[in-house]
Amino acid sequence: MPRIKQGKNSIIFxxxxxxxxxxxxIITINQRLPKNDNGRFFDNMPLAIMTLAALAxxxxxxxAGLIATIKYKDKSLLIFVCILLGxxxxxxxxxxxxxxxxxxx
Numbered sequence: 001m002p003r004i005k006q007g008k009n010s011i012i013f014x015x016x017x018x019x020x021x022x023x024x025x026i027i028t029i030n031q032r033l034p035k036n037d038n039g040r041f042f043d044n045m046p047l048a049i050m051t052l053a054a055l056a057x058x059x060x061x062x063x064a065g066l067i068a069t070i071k072y073k074d075k076s077l078l079i080f081v082c083i084l085l086g087x088x089x090x091x092x093x094x095x096x097x098x099x100x101x102x103x104x105x
Contacts, residue, residue, distance in 0.1 A: 002076040007068035010082040017089070020054035043098060055093050062086025093102035 002008050024047060031044075042048045065083040068074040 002068060002074050002079050003071045004068045004074045006064045006072065007074045007076055007079045009062045010065035010068060011078055013057045013064065014082045014085055017054045017057035017061065017085075019039050020050055020057065024054065055089055058086045058089035061105075062090070 002011065027047060029049075041051075060081045063086075065079045065086065068076075068079055069083065
């Protein structure tokens with residue numbers, strides 16, 4: 001368990017991010033979308049806002065984890081997991097944005 005406040009905040013924000021992702025998945029499973037839907041990211045605004053909130057929460061977790069690790073030398077395993085998940089979230093967000101631009105019709 002982290003000893004520093006930033007480390008604890010990192011864990012809290014990554015948990016918030018996961019809860020938002022679970023809610024997003026539950027909502028999208030229960031939606032009835034047309035089969036030939038070539039929709040864009042912002043076509044469903046509530047889901048887009050929740051997705052951006054989950055991404056922002058993962059980025060905040062990454063920053064708080066890096067501060068706890070670099071500045072305060074906290075070496076908790078949970079902080080390293082939060083940093084790894086934050087980097088993965090940024091990677092997938094960049095891949096999504098690039099995919100939107102390259103597959104535009």
